[in-house]
Amino acid sequence: MPELVLRAEQWVSSPPEVVFSLFGAGAGAGWVFDAQCDRVAPGEPVSLSAPLAGGGPVEVIGHIRAVRRCALIEISHDQPWRGRVRLRFVPERGGTRVRLVAELDESGLEWLMRRNGLPTGHGVSGNPRLGLLTTKSGPGSLFAAATDNLATLAIDEINAEGGVGGRPVELLVGDDATDPAVGVAEARRLVRAGCRTILVATISATFVAVSRALASEEVLLVQTLMNEGGESGALRLQYGERPGAQLVASAATLMRAAGGRRWFLAGNDYCWPRSTHAAARRILPRLGAELVGERFAALGTRDFSPVIEAIQASPADIVLSTFVGADAAAFERQAHEMGLRDRCLTLAPAMDESTLRRVGPTASAGLYAVSGYFEQLPTAGNEELVERYRAAYGRWAPPLSTLSESVFEAVRMWWLVASRVGAAEPRRIAEEIRRTRFELPRGVVTLDGGEHAAQRLHLVEAHETGFRFTRL
Known part of the structure; x- marks a missing residue:
């Protein structure tokens, strides 16, 4: 074109x-x-x-x-x-x-046409199609910056290896615009286009809305990034890190680093932050912590001064920040400007490398994250992946993170199973994934009990515009 x-x-x-x-x-x-x-x-x-x-x-x-x-x-x-x-x-x-x-x-034209309510479509194809619902616009678009690149890289590599049944896999992408209602409409479009499996790399509110809207469809939905769980079923898989595991893996180290045990909970007002805060209220006191406050702000907020002032008025030593994407970057920058960093460390479970670059090296001091993958992860599989990614997209392409790299891994997991059972068998694909042990760039991943991905978690500290590993 x-x-x-x-x-x-x-x-x-x-x-x-x-x-x-x-x-x-x-x-x-x-x-x-x-x-x-x-x-x-x-x-x-x-x-x-x-x-x-x-x-x-x-x-x-x-x-x-x-x-x-x-x-x-x-x-x-x-x-x-x-x-x-x-x-x-x-x-x-x-x-x-x-x-x-x-x-x-072509992809930009298609995005603009859908954004303006104009019809777009993909004709009938004899090739297997895999759907990806991600966030290309709105407050969540910052954390998804590398997602398309990694999904495309995975598809290019599996097609070079023969695709599925000797046919190339076609990747169809939808944008939820950080809005669950838009996500539902985009998911329905992907289903109409022939996608029998859809990878959902969006805020949890979108995954929940799409899961319920497609309850009667024979379509496998895979939530690739960190989530609170809860959408179980034969055609529902939720791979990502869970809040409880993230807190257990990081809380003791954070309290030692902060020299205190008082936590303030602050985040966006939707399901994942609220579920993470609920896990914190359940888990942190058992680890010797004291909770001293909680505040929420709507997605898309730009002035976080009421939240920061509430934290400053409390005796908090640590902030559990459950802001995401552009909101997370704006909150951290404003927290630094208002002097919060002088007295509090921050644990941001959803902080990823792309968002950290927008926080900047000065405002990121005292910021920690915890997840199963970071771009600096020293495994042979990850080092090879980073090399292939940079070769394909350049030295300044958005950094890899658990929020985007998990999509690469999900494509590979789907392909390994679909190659055996067929891309048009979503139930069989889900069954096989649940009982398969996967060697991935982040390490070994299995679905523990069928609904939760068992994986090693890493606590890292922000260092300029990247992360460095800490000892757990």
Whole structure:
């Protein structure tokens, strides 16, 4: 398909050198397109909001590819589609015309059409189709930045090995926009297109909504990332880390590091944070902790000062942060600005490498995470995966994390079983997965009791824009 471009522009009553110097300052700071980044240099993470093709502004998440001071900033982006944006600074009428040109490939065009309510479709195919429901827009899009890349890498590799039954597997992707209702509509679209298995890498609220909406469909749903469980059934698999296990693996070490045992619970107001807080109320007191407060904020919140002030008014030593995606990054940056880091450590079970890059090296001091996978995991299988990923998508592609790498592993698990029983047999696939031991980049994974993935968990500490392992 020929490459398309979308254009947008804004005029600013300041010379190019002033407009350029404000790049990354965000909304309300005098810069167009609400661009946010800490430093204008190749490789630096960046996001911006551009009015492209109607339907409201599109949030673009990527990294700076090239810079020509006061003249050009080029951005390679992975969300909501993979492409490139060029910003040109043109002197005009005593000010600056900022011209934005965005490349649009087939997947980007399809995303924009669905976003604007236009029909898209995939015709009948004789090849097996695997669905992926992920988060390409909305507050959760930050943690899913590498998901498409890893799913595509897995599909390319299994097709190179013969696909399923000698036929290539087709990957069809849906975007829940961090909204369960949108997720349900996208899941139904994937089912209509012939997907008998759908991998769901979204917030838990979407998985729950989709699971219930598709209760009468003969479709296997696999929740790939960390979750609270609860959606059991023959056609439901939930692989990811569970809150209770994460807390047991990390709480004692965190209390030793903090030199205190008082915890404050704070997170987004939806099912996974509430379930994690419930696990904390059940587990932490048994480990010698004291709970001193709790607050929630809606998904998409940008001013967390009421939550931070409540924490500061408490005697907390540790914050259990259950914010996700862009909300997690915004909360951590504001917590640092308001001085919370001077007295509290933070355990953020859902903090991943892509989100940490947006937190930045200064605001991430004192931040810990716990999960079954991190990009720095020193296993041979993971080192090989990281090499293949970087070879395919470049040195500045979004980092791998448990939230995205779990999709790569889920594709491989599905393929290993579907190759034996057939892609059109979701019940048999689920049965075989439940009794198979998998050697994966993160290590050995089995479904403990059929509904929970047994895996080793690692506690890590933020270090600049990456993580370093701590001793459990």
